[in-house]
Amino acid sequence: DKSTIPKADLVIGGPPCQSFSLVGKRDPNDERSSLVFDYLEVLEHVKPKIFLFENVTGISSAKDSEGNLVLNNLKMAFSEIGYTISIYKLNAADYGVPQRRQRVFLIGSKDGVEITAPIPTHSQNGDGKHVWVSSLEALDDLGNPCDSGESKYAKEPEGEFQCFMRANDSEVVTQHFTPYASEKDKELMQYIPPGGNYTSVPDHVATTRILNFKKTGGRTTTYGRLDPKMPSYTINTHFNRLNVGCNIHYRDRRIISIREGLRLQSFPDSFFLTSKTKRNFYVQVGNAVPPLLAKAWAKHLKGYFN
16 A cells, blocks of 8 residues: 555566566566566655656666667656666676676655666775775685584684674674585586686586587676675675575685575675575575665765755
8 A cells, every 4th residue: 555655755676577668558468577567666655756667677677568769758757757777787896796686776856856776885906995805805704604604704804895794793603504515516617717607517517508608608707706806796686506696605616605606696694594495595685785885875965965
């Protein structure tokens, strides 16, 4: 019941909108876009001064069934209810997140102001900013994962990021367990070096899928191992699997744990997931906006209200 939603100056959300169309509105079969209409109705009821809308980069090229760009449809729909729109593609690594995660942000303003993006605090080479936070800097103080998920830290925190992660001053880290890996997965992992991928797997041990990838090329993050000197690639909802993304620990022959996925998303160690199934842990982590990127937006948008 949207009438129960209180008034607010800022609304934040990221509904799925892969096929959002202004033609044939409210198609009951269009599950991927129906929540956009709910989002629009929330804006019309709340009438915030600013709204923030986050989505995957694929939205930039997505088209509806009529061949129109989804982004243009969104801009038109938001403009019709009185908002001036700005669109940015940001990399989470540029804001202190140890992950090269690119996302599209669509910002609307009621006052006719074109809102800018937050200024990056980090870059790959520094260039007057902080250097990107690497996978090693993000994870190296964590001990070995275990079945219970509770593990002692391996050492005292080093660097700003680890200190931020451990601000609750606990001696034990939770939800530090790794997903199942088959014997074949373990065999494949031993051939993939830090920063490498399936291309390093010898043909005589490669799976049919890997051999096909070698023939067709691309998919550089598939069967990937973290590079200790770089942020991770995008943490997706399947980071419990070897064959979907760059999910192998940079040092150990294993897939990264739930806690390590949370770290790479910049969730502090005090953050605890709840779910009836472990599978849903990965969905929650992979779908989340990295807190440090959210913090950068919050700090930036606060200036417009002041």
